[in-house]
Amino acid sequence: MYVGRDMTELSMIPKSEWTDSELAYFHHSFQQIAPYLNVEGQTIHREIIEEIEARGGLKNSEATYTQGTRQVYD
Numbered sequence: 001m002y003v004g005r006d007m008t009e010l011s012m013i014p015k016s017e018w019t020d021s022e023l024a025y026f027h028h029s030f031q032q033i034a035p036y037l038n039v040e041g042q043t044i045h046r047e048i049i050e051e052i053e054a055r056g057g058l059k060n061s062e063a064t065y066t067q068g069t070r071q072v073y074d
Contacts, residue, residue, distance in 0.1 A: 002025045004019070004025070007026065015050075015051040018051065020055070020058055023051060027045070027052060030045035030048065031045075
């Protein structure tokens with residue numbers, strides 16, 4: 001389960017100040033409801049994707065003993 005700032009709070013700050021876990025969580029959420037998003041929702045999702053791309057993606061380059069290569073957002 002996601003524990004963090006909600007979309008109401010995040011909508012008031014630039015995407016560049018979001019954490020990687022927030023970007024990952026909301027990207028996944030928007031991806032699941034993409035067919036139902038209005039223009040504003042599509043714009044927010046595109047901005048999230050652009051921020052992820054600007055950061056070079058969200059994948060961990062190496063797995064560790066306690067963490068795999070997949071981004072965990074909770």
